[in-house]
Amino acid sequence: MIKNSLNRFVPSHPFLGVHPIPFQTFPILKNNTQTNKLRDNLTDVIKELNLKDGAVISFHHHLRNGDDVLNRVIKEIAQLDIKNITLVASSLFEVHHPLVHYLKDKxxxxxxxxxxxGPVAQAISEGLCEEVCVIHSHGYRAHMIxxxxxxIDVAFIGVPTSSPLGDGSGSEGPSACGSLGYAVVDAMHAKKVIVLSDHIAEPQHIQIKKEWVDVVVKVDRIGDPQGIVSGTTTITKDPVGLNIARMTLQLMENTGLMKExxxxxxxxxxxSLALAKEVYDWCEHHHIQGNFISGGITGYQVDLLNAHHFKEIKDVQCFDLKAVESMxxxxxxxxxxxxxYAGPTNEHNVVNQLDIVVLGATEIDLDYNVNVTTGSDGMLIGGSGGHCDTAAGAKFTxxxxxxxxxxxxxVVDKVITVTTPHESIDALVTDRGIAIHPRHQALIQHLKENTKLPIKTMEELYDIAIQLTGKPEPIHFDDRIVALSMYRDGTLLDVIRKVASEDFG
Amino acid sequence: MNRSYLFIPASNAGMILSSMVLDADAIIFDLEDGVALNQKISARTLLQHSLDTLDFLDKTLYVRINNASSDFFLEDVICANHPKVHGVVLPKAEIKSLEACLKVLDPSKTILCLIESALGVIQLPQLCQMSSQVKGLLLGGEDLSADCGVERTQAGHEIDYARKSLVMHAKAFKLMAIDTPFVNIEDHQGLREEVKYVASMGYDAKVAINPRQVHVIHEALKVDPLKFKEAKMIVEAFEKHRTQGIGVFNLNGKMIDEPVYLKAKHLIEKEERRTP
Incomplete structure (x- = not known):
């Protein structure tokens, strides 16, 4: 094991700090001009793929907790008795619980x-996956592929509307889910691309191009569009949360970055959504128009666009149906x-153009490292998504x-798992105080002198919290590494170990 | 000067724990109507323990004790004598209940008289003068309308007399005038309008029964920056003219005299005291 720059021991490729990543371009070699791509039997299509043990297959998560595609495909593959599949899924949710069975039977x-x-995360933490899993960022996934x-041997892409030749749209059809941002890279670069769609028609807005697609399979359904609203997509009513949003806006104002x-x-x-509403009111009051809002999009960001408070939305995934409609x-x-959106080697990626990003955290430590990968019990509960990508790219995180x-x-002494390294984090806003990274001394001084914001050190916040909660007992882990936390340059930030079996509860 | 008084049921540990990080200027821990009869004692124990252990930062803390005629009254007052507590909210404030409270309440504690009975309204002159511990009058519109046997409406005509009487007595005896809660917690526009209305009558603050009302109250109580600027100009010009022996003059076409000056000065002081 090697110690990385965060003093975490990793098996190889240690993280050496946040450094500029050289830009690269990768050609799209695919140009399938066949005219007889449309099929209606998924079982036959999968059989004809002639997949071998150890194949690498990919999926996107735009149908989120309504996704039907991944479960159907894995079931078909299992029936062919193919083993040792590497699953490259942009995200996995509760709905993918049947996967646990397929981890057990290899x-x-x-x-x-x-x-x-959900259950798949728990299964990984309990050591049910034979090989060590990798939890990377959205940006690095794009680069990696x-x-x-x-x-990727085969990319299985659920597409809400596809032409018989494979031109596809995410924002049309009965299972519309909006952006297909994560699927585009798979479609461009996988050896084989199988589109599954429950709506065969010529789309108006093409996101997946027919040249990239090898087969289009008409299926009865690709999922439940209501299931894409699987996260919290309504503004908190919790007054404490609303207070945090108001303080965050005040901090944002004082960074000097909120300008035309x-x-x-x-x-x-x-x-975060309460903050979007605060930003709406702020733009209205100050008559300032932003350039763009990016990321996963909800109706609240759509409101900002519709009111002309921002010129543009750059949408990599839609979180609710209002966003789908708007797109x-x-x-x-x-x-x-x-x-x-976040490709680290893409010269024009959106995250590098961000002024401010506001993110959540499961844990943040005294060094400002953030964990959104594991819970306080050490179990997998998430992963970077775009966390470390946006934090690295934005001017202020x-x-x-x-x-x-x-x-x-x-606030903890040391985060259980590093998802986003301290170099990319600028401030923490909580209900009981705001910690600004000590590298921003001028800002700290400015905030203390010109605002009533409760500026504290991270250590002070930690003390306040521990006074309320007491110091938690340390968690017991097995030696076995079940997953790796990978940074957006492909180096390793941390390892995730199997939680000791007596702690499973 | 407190702009908002937020009721927190003393039986709710979670709300007590986060009360100090909410926007409200003052917190009223409620042992009375906000607590079910079978939880009265446990709520008081919880409050006592919270006062002993938690840091309530810069919040002004009050305890709404139970009615003087209830079995809980004495122990409630003892709880409210805690060093972190600024004072009590005395429900159904009338001469008799105030007398009872003054007997057991620590002399360093403040009393806010909750006027929520017809008798309380007509006893306002006495209540305002019975003790220097009485620092404020708080209108309880719901109980008052119940006592009068009338329906409570958003327009508030049924409490109109009490509302006006209360503010006039508060002004006469230099006490805080605190308006009744706005019970429709989702109607922020209605709350905003009511706060502006009572502020125009002279009310200093408003009770909140939901934390989300606090921000609305504070926003509604903000003085228009143009009016604030104008008041500053008036005060500055008046004081300059006064040194030259001039008591009445024209400022931008408006006659400025002593009453106009005092009103402007009051507005500035109030806004400066209100701004946290």
Missing amino acids: TVTKIITAYVS ASKEIE GFSFQTGAGGI HHNPNHHAISADD IIVSKLVSSRLSV
Whole structure:
């Protein structure tokens, strides 16, 4: 094991700090001009693929917790008795619980993903996946696939509307889910691309191009579009959360970055959405128009666009149906690929153009490292998604959280797993105070002198929290590494170990 | 000067724990109507323990004790004598209940008289003068309308007399005038309008029964920056003219005299005291 720059021991490729990543371009070699791609029997199509043991297959997560595609395909593969599949899924949710069975019977033996929650996450933490899994960022996934660092044998892509030849749209059809940003890279670079669609028609807005597609399979359904609203997509009513949002806006104002043409991204959590509403009111009051909002998009960001508070939405995934609608009808609401969003080697990636990003955290430590991968019990509960990508790219990165939630402190001595390194984090806003990274001394001084914001050190916040919660007992882990936390340059930030069996509860 | 008084049921540990990080200027821990009869004692124990252990930062803390005629009254007052507590909110404040409270309440504690009975309204002159511990009058519109046997409406005509009487007595005896809660917690526009209305009558603050009302109250109580600027100009000009022996003059076409000056000065002081 090697010690990385965060003093974490990793098996190889140690993280050496946040450094500029050289830009690269990767050619799209695919140009399938066949005219007889449409099929109606998924079983036959999968049989004809002639998949071998150890194949690498990929999926996107735009149907989120309504996704039907992954479960159907894995079931078909398992029936062919193919084993040792490496699953490259952009994210995995509760709905993918049947995968647990296929981890146990070794149909799937490795998972590479940006986010995993629910029973599959638990199964990985309990050591049910034979090989060590990889939890990377959305941006690195795009790079990894485009650069052929990982070669996708077959990409199975659920597409809400596909032409018989494979031109596909995410924002049309009965299972519309909006942007297909994460699927685009798979479609461009996988050896074989199988589109599954429950709506065969010529789309108006093409996101997946027919040249990339080998087979189009008409299926009865690809999922439940209501299931894409699987996260929190309504503004918190919790007054503490609303207070955090108001303080965050005040901090944002004082960074000096909120001016004509600014760019901004926030998540889909309750506090983040309350902040989007605060930004709306702020833009209205100050008559300032931002350039773009990016990321996962909800109706609240759509409101900002519709009110002309921002010129454009750069949308890599839609979190609710209002966002899906907007993408279809509003020409300033653009679908972007994961590579254009966060690809670390993509010169024009959106995250590098961000002024401010506001993110959540499960834990943040005294050094400002953030964990959104494992819970306080050490179990996998998520992953980077775009966390470390946006934090690295944005000029100012703010973490928002209640200081104490469910009797646990968000500020800890050392995070269990590093998802985003301290170099990319600028501030933490909690209900009981705001910690600004000590590298921003001028800002700290300015805030203390010119605002009533409760500026504290991270150590002070930690003390306040521990006074309320007490110091938690350390968690016991096995020696076995079940997953790796990978940075957006492909180096390793941390390892995730199997939770000791007596702690499973 | 407190702009908002937020009721927190003393039986709710979670709300007590987060009360100090909410926007409200003052917190009223409620042992009375906000607590079910079978939880009265446990709520008081929880409150006592919270006062002993938690840091409530810069919040002004009050305890709404149970009615003087209830079995809980004495122990409630003892709880409210805690060093972190600023004072009590005395429900159904009338001469008799105030007398009972003054007998057991620590002399350093403040009393806010909750006027929520017809008798309380007509006893306002006495209540305002019975003790220097009485620092404020708080209108309880719901109980008052119940006592009068009338329906409570958003327009508030049924409490109109009490509302006006209370503010006039508060002004006469230099006490805080605190308006009744706005019970429709989702109607922020209605709350905003009511706060502006009572502020125009002279009310200093408003009770909040939901934390989300606090921000609305504070926003509604903010003085228009143009009015604030104008008041500053008036005060500055008046004081300059006064040194020259001039008591009445024209400023931008408006006659400025002593009452106009005092009103402007009051507005500035109030806004400066209100701004946290």
